[in-house]
Amino acid sequence: MRLRCEVRAVIRTAGTVAPGGVFRPVVSTLALSSSPAAPASSFLLHFCAAHKNGKRYKLNGNVTQVFVRFCNEGKATIQFKEPQCDLFIQADPVQLKAFLRILKLCLEGKVDSSELSNLTVVPKNTAPTKLTVSNVSDIPLKGLPRTLHTLQMSGLHMCLFKREILMLRSLRSLNLSNNRIEKLPSEVGNMPCLVELFLNDNLLGSNSAPDWRWIEGLQITSKLKLLDLSFNQLFGVPNTISKLKSLVTLKLDSNKLKCLPKGIGTMKTLRFLSTSQNNLSVLPANLLCLRLEKADFSLNPLSDECLASNTSIGFKMSSLVEQSAAAVLKYKIFYAKNLIPYTLVDYLDNSNYCACGKPTFDSRNYATTIFSLKSFCEAIICDGKYDVNFGCYLCSHKCHKKFISNRRFR
Numbered sequence: 001m002r003l004r005c006e007v008r009a010v011i012r013t014a015g016t017v018a019p020g021g022v023f024r025p026v027v028s029t030l031a032l033s034s035s036p037a038a039p040a041s042s043f044l045l046h047f048c049a050a051h052k053n054g055k056r057y058k059l060n061g062n063v064t065q066v067f068v069r070f071c072n073e074g075k076a077t078i079q080f081k082e083p084q085c086d087l088f089i090q091a092d093p094v095q096l097k098a099f100l101r102i103l104k105l106c107l108e109g110k111v112d113s114s115e116l117s118n119l120t121v122v123p124k125n126t127a128p129t130k131l132t133v134s135n136v137s138d139i140p141l142k143g144l145p146r147t148l149h150t151l152q153m154s155g156l157h158m159c160l161f162k163r164e165i166l167m168l169r170s171l172r173s174l175n176l177s178n179n180r181i182e183k184l185p186s187e188v189g190n191m192p193c194l195v196e197l198f199l200n201d202n203l204l205g206s207n208s209a210p211d212w213r214w215i216e217g218l219q220i221t222s223k224l225k226l227l228d229l230s231f232n233q234l235f236g237v238p239n240t241i242s243k244l245k246s247l248v249t250l251k252l253d254s255n256k257l258k259c260l261p262k263g264i265g266t267m268k269t270l271r272f273l274s275t276s277q278n279n280l281s282v283l284p285a286n287l288l289c290l291r292l293e294k295a296d297f298s299l300n301p302l303s304d305e306c307l308a309s310n311t312s313i314g315f316k317m318s319s320l321v322e323q324s325a326a327a328v329l330k331y332k333i334f335y336a337k338n339l340i341p342y343t344l345v346d347y348l349d350n351s352n353y354c355a356c357g358k359p360t361f362d363s364r365n366y367a368t369t370i371f372s373l374k375s376f377c378e379a380i381i382c383d384g385k386y387d388v389n390f391g392c393y394l395c396s397h398k399c400h401k402k403f404i405s406n407r408r409f410r
């Protein structure tokens with residue numbers, strides 16, 4: 001039971017003080033309801049500008065008197081024991097009488113629960129932390145609540161990343177799957193709490209080369225644990241993805257990938273990798289540096305036939321630039337384009353890796369060999385071939401002997 005009315009609340013002990021401290025009638029809604037936990041205990045809720053979540057007044061044994069003498073003029077007063085407050089009500093006389101009838105039944109304990117409003121009091125400090133938008137009309141008119149921790153906006157046919165999402169500084173999980181997004185703004189990399197990012201079933205890579213600057217953001221590189229890029233149009237994933245140093249789950253299924261990022265073996269936290277339904281024929285040998293719990297390499301043209309290797313492998317003395325760059329990568333020293341020349345950033349980002357895990361910069365010493373998927377993964381989904389081709393950028397004679405020339409396959 002609800003009543004639209006004007007209410008003047010007067011606290012008896014403090015003179016005449018209305019809600020919000022203003023001595024005047026305020027537009028209000030009164031509702032009679034009962035607690036689901038105690039249906040026999042009914043209460044009155046007073047909603048107004050000062051009490052948006054409703055001020056609650058207990059009814060049973062708490063109402064001193066109800067003044068109904070001017071009921072025909074649409075006026076009534078309810079006097080409460082606790083708090084010591086009087087509610088002066090002015091409303092449509094017919095509706096007021098109906099309201100007072102239910103109020104009387106409440107006070108006598110004879111009210112039927114079907115006549116009460118199905119209300120629960122929302123605690124003042126409860127702010128929405130989760131929002132699922134499955135239709136454009138579900139987007140709140142006031143905008144996305146800044147308190148969100150989880151936001152799902154799937155199947156909306158969105159072509160552009162909604163920039164309002166960048167304002168959600170507490171967001172931990174963002175699901176934008178099943179849309180038509182082609183690229184993300186670089187600011188996504190600066191979202192401070194983002195841990196899970198679902199971009200599956202979009203159009204990343206469909207038109208131009210996707211803008212991957214967001215993946216290098218200072219915040220996302222340290223926080224992101226799950227990245228789902230499956231069911232897009234990607235021909236490649238940048239080597240900079242290996243900067244996601246907390247990533248545990250990486251999903252790349254159903255794209256057009258011909259190779260995996262060269263530095264994938266440096267992602268020491270990675271435990272779950274799925275790359276099914278791509279065009280992978282050779283895997284990077286530094287995958288052997290990982291310890292995956294589960295990996296999916298199925299529906300790829302991975303071969304178990306050893307490809308012809310480069311026979312002219314030779315090693316020369318490393319230059320100072322190569323030695324410095326190797327040290328930066330080995331010790332994971334932070335670098336960015338605002339700190340060192342951008343040519344050096346590209347040089348570092350595009351380094352190759354040996355099967356031993358060391359970075360190499362001479363791309364001529366490349367060889368392919370057969371390794372078992374079982375050597376770095378506990379649970380494997382594949383097309384029945386566990387021994388497949390890996391491409392290795394060798395760092396030294398020692399690694400050439402260990403991984404290529406002196407190896408007995410299978």
Ligand SMILES: [Zn+2]
Binds near residue numbers: 354
């Ligand atoms: Zn090596």
